[in-house]
Amino acid sequence: MYKISLITGDGIGPEISESAISVLNTIHDKLDLKFDITKLSAGDNALEQTGKALPDETINAIKQSDACLKAPVGESAVDVIVVLRRMLDLYANIRPAKSYPHMPALRDDIDMVIVRENTEDLYTGKEFRVGDSAVALRIISVSASKRIAKYAFETAKQRNLKKKVTCVHKSNVMRITDGLFAKACTDVSKDYPEIVFEEMYVDACAMNLIRQPQEFDVVVTTNLYGDILSDESSQVVGGLGMAPAANIGDNFALFEPVHGAAFDIAGQNIANPSSFLLSIKMMCDWLGVKNNDSKCIEVGEKLESTIFDLVKTGIKTKDIGGDMSTSEFTKQITDNL
Ligand code: ATP
Numbered sequence: 001m002y003k004i005s006l007i008t009g010d011g012i013g014p015e016i017s018e019s020a021i022s023v024l025n026t027i028h029d030k031l032d033l034k035f036d037i038t039k040l041s042a043g044d045n046a047l048e049q050t051g052k053a054l055p056d057e058t059i060n061a062i063k064q065s066d067a068c069l070k071a072p073v074g075e076s077a078v079d080v081i082v083v084l085r086r087m088l089d090l091y092a093n094i095r096p097a098k099s100y101p102h103m104p105a106l107r108d109d110i111d112m113v114i115v116r117e118n119t120e121d122l123y124t125g126k127e128f129r130v131g132d133s134a135v136a137l138r139i140i141s142v143s144a145s146k147r148i149a150k151y152a153f154e155t156a157k158q159r160n161l162k163k164k165v166t167c168v169h170k171s172n173v174m175r176i177t178d179g180l181f182a183k184a185c186t187d188v189s190k191d192y193p194e195i196v197f198e199e200m201y202v203d204a205c206a207m208n209l210i211r212q213p214q215e216f217d218v219v220v221t222t223n224l225y226g227d228i229l230s231d232e233s234s235q236v237v238g239g240l241g242m243a244p245a246a247n248i249g250d251n252f253a254l255f256e257p258v259h260g261a262a263f264d265i266a267g268q269n270i271a272n273p274s275s276f277l278l279s280i281k282m283m284c285d286w287l288g289v290k291n292n293d294s295k296c297i298e299v300g301e302k303l304e305s306t307i308f309d310l311v312k313t314g315i316k317t318k319d320i321g322g323d324m325s326t327s328e329f330t331k332q333i334t335d336n337l
Contacts, residue, residue: 001034002287002296005062007080009071010043011261012271017071019273019330020280023303026334033299038065042080043073043261053079059087067283068254071276074261078125081247081256085118090247090254091144092151093118093223094282095230097213100308103238104320110237111161112216115152116226117181118247120144123223140177140222145184151248152185152220153192162217164196165189168205168225181222205229209236234258241272241319244279246286253286255279269325272317274307277333306336 004024008017017039024035040058047053053076062068062084073080084090093116099105126137149167156165167185169178182199189197200208202225208215209229213236221229234243240259247254257275265271284300287293310332316322317329324332 001036002067003036003038003065004283005038005040005058005065005068007040007042007058007068007070007073009261010045010074011072011263011266013043013071013073013261015266015269015271015326016257016273016276017069019326020069020071020276022330022334023277023280023337026337027299027303030337031299031302033295042070044076047076047079054083062088062254067252067287069276069279069283070254070256072257072259072261074263077260082123082125084254085247086124088249088252088254089119090249090252091117091119091147092246092248093226094155094246094248095226095233095243095258097230097233097237097243099237100242100311102312102314102316103242105237106210107214109214110216112213112233113155113159113218114226114230114233115148115155115218115220116230117144117148117220117222119223121223138174138177140181142180142184145181146188149185149188149220150191152218153188153195156195156218157192159217162196162215163194164198164217165192166205166216166219167197167199168202168219168221168229169199170202170225172201178222185220202229206232209233213237230258239272239319240275241317242274242278244275244277244282246279246282248286253283255283255286269327270318271326272319273326273330274317277307278304302337303333306333310336 008014028034042054042058095114099108099110120139122138152165169182171178171182234240243258245258281300281304284296288297317324
């Protein structure tokens, strides 16, 4: 049995959390893999009710769980996810983008993953005012850059597809910070002669994600660029509704959709729960590998194929061209699992 902490979040968070709970319970009933789920509060609602966006009870419950699922939170995201990533040293943010049949993707042969450094860059929140100006400190260290580069090369090795790592930066302008990141990746690349290594400026990468997305395999980049490029890569394969993410450290991991709280569609039962459900698939992979539990990996694969088999037959939510509500689409998944 795996103990799962579940932050239900804001906006569409509670709706897609209900979908996740329903799927996890079905996995227990039908596939005999038990998840003990603890619902937790964090984000705008928690801030309003308790005065803290990330209450202590939530932190303690997360630390006692085997893995955390996090639905999106609203305006207070920086006080929740950015804090959790740093507190739990979840240094690798993994954001896959793959084209599946019958998805509104740019092409049908895209299979890439963004490996985003998750603890540094402009996300450390070190901002201040000096007279007329506002200043932000951008911190990029050799140790964190080498650590994420190693993760990217190991990912390329395991994927065994194009065996390519693209290091994305802007060292022609930010010579010291991005220069350090590029050099750290280049240094690590020497330990992986079997993997093709290339560098690309972030603006060129943004263009190439539209022009020739099929050429990418593993993209390794700094925190802010990774955030922006992964919204783009999600759209390239069909939209934020189908984009999962993992935040991985050496001992713990947190799984969440790439998208935000989507307040514009909250409470309407039209959100696509797939990003969050595909995050459960990533969680099953991680738990399975960590615990040498092949059944857990198989369950994740079953969940993924169930979702995409439905999409293939035209059973979809509105954001990707269908007419199913969140709850109807979830029911189709639980029926078919
Ligand atoms: P954040 O800055 O927190 O990432 P954001 O302001 O970029 O959030 P999102 O909440 O990610 O915005 O949503 C962007 C757009 O995508 C919105 O129009 C929203 O309706 C749509 N969207 C996001 N997630 C989903 C989903 N699961 N299902 C359907 N539409 C979605």
